[in-house]
Amino acid sequence: MPQASSQLWTILYSVARWILPALAALSVLFILFWLLSDSRSRHESLRSLPGSGTVGELVVLSGSRDLDPNTWFPVPREGILGSVRSCDLVIPCPGVQPKHLDFSWEDGVGLLIHPRSGCEALVNGIPLTCRTKAASAPLTHGSLLQVGSAVLRLHLFAALDNTAAPAPQSPPDFVPPVPLPDQEPFQPEQPPFSQAPFSFPAEQNPFPSDPPFPPEQIFAAQPEPVQPPDSAPLPETFPQPEPEPRPEAVPRPRRSDRWKEDLGE
């Protein structure tokens, strides 16, 4: 195998004494720049996807002095709901513990609620405790969650809507929610766009087979039902209620001095 003469090798070595450490230092420096560049590009891509990482929103139907109705919270895929500021969903209402429950999104099932010990929550009127199996009462689109004195309604993104879940039930002592104008009390048939499938993992269904939704329907509870052309007119004994104007959703306040601090943080 080729071998350099001692004179040549001495010259190579004296040059390499400085070049090799310089190359090592430059490699470390460029790996650092690479990390920074990767982080910056990720921030930019997340900025162009405002709802990234969230599955929908929770709208407050009835809150408290510190929580106005029609406040909405973006719901991440996993997190904690409680009354302290360090929680992912802060519900400062009476009856809500500092860390009341954990929630997690399961594809194909819905938003699972795991109350902590000593805490209770009602999902569509069904009571859940720490001993109840979370999958028995998942939150789906339009479901109601009651924690303490707060009543919240879940609005999922259209592409994450799961139609496999049962319809919401109303127990006798349940606070009736404010009906949304696009929710008709009598729907002879399901509108086509409400049959949006739950999301598949990207590797299983890389190509969306459903038609794209218009942008204004991203946060819509349900799109307006399409009236079939040959449907009979409704009888006079059941007059069509006038659609009430949908109340404007108020973005939640950024920070409230009335919210409890989490000393553990």
Next chain:
Amino acid sequence: MRKHVSFRFRVLALLLLFFAGSFALSASRSGSASLWLLTAAVPGVILFLLLLPSGLFPLDRPSLAAGLTLCGLSILAPVSFGPEEALSQALRCAAALFFLFAGAVLLRIYRPSLPGSVLLSALALGLLSLPLWLPGIPLSPGDGASAILLLGVVSFLSLRLRLPALLCALCGLFLFLLRSDPVSGGIWTLAFILLFWASSGSSLWTGISLCSAGGLFIFWILLTPLPDSAGASVFSRLSAMSVVLPESVPESILPEDSLFLLLGEQYGLLFLLSAVLLAVLLLIRGASLALQSRKQFYASAALGVLLLLGIRALAFLLNLADLLPLPAGSFPFLSLSPETLCTDMFFLGILSGISARNEADLSEDVRLSMLAR
């Protein structure tokens, strides 16, 4: 994106130049065929892995660059002792690459579940207790078992089963202490307590884990004396090193020595500084992947890897600076032990799997937003 890609190619070019130059320098002096082979093989493997298309096998390139550079340094260090020693180390690193892919695949396919958590924890505890059942067995995986135990504990924590997680961690600690490996036990204790603190979200449980794990560790070291760090102070050897390559090539050094010190004595303090900074960049990347994760399982797994590698590196450096009078093992990736190398590659694979999961989540969001348009 263009800038992002250009950094990748610049790093790749620098690494290829660096390793090709380093190995060629030694090969041209000795004329050894093994060293000429390494001159082509080491840069070639780095080139192949960093240019591997994401569609074929997704790997986290920044952390891979840092890890492979450290591996390359571990092959470069014993070159002066003998080309065959460097070739053996290269073969160990090549075999450890299998665990890189195994870790990445495991993280992609595994979903946290109760049977999976029990299986992982049982496997890890079984491997840890192997020397106790079969004293004569040559294989006694400690580091590898800690990696599998980490996944089991993290799996329990993501299912909100704190008590089983705590019990598994305490059993692991107890087995480390029974194997007369208090340093690994101490590293595992500290890593577990911090992991529990970060992921349990409860001060009560954190306090329980601190008292139980810390109490068990302290009780054990009070009963049994801790081993002293062998040999003379290593800091004196550090102070004898030159900043850049020494003016004259130093004499051969025993292979049982630390690769970190070998690297310093052969190539100078700047090389050591680069190795430590590469480890720091790897830790930063691990933290970044943990923060980008959307599920607690992946965030906890990345945090666990960060803790096990970082605390080990810190313990090694403290021992090097004579601030920790205990034998502190080896620096991450700079080890002659095949088991430690395989474990470090497995950790790198875990980070790659988490990075692939994060990319999949982001592409899912892009797809959902396109569906809405």
Next chain:
Amino acid sequence: MKTMRYRIRVIALVLVIAILGVMLWCARALFFPDLAVFPLSPENSSVSPSVSPSLPASPDPWTTTPDPASLPQDPWAPLPQPDLSPSDSGVPAEITPVPSQAPLFDTFGL
């Protein structure tokens, strides 16, 4: 996840700072041993760093014997007593009162 992300940041920051801190400590001990905050252990203090000709090793102040002439004069040390014996030349020596311990204000000319 919000709390967890915050704690991950804290842990990563502490680890990185600890590792960089140990590196800085080693660098200080190698290149600037006279900047020691606390005394070095005996085996470390006897080693002089042989890094390169351009970086001369500083003497370790904790082990080398200081030169008495280089030490600062103690302002509180008693002044030497004057020689009161009569001189050979016949000129009587001036007797100047020398206090055994100079008061603070006199020492500083106040």
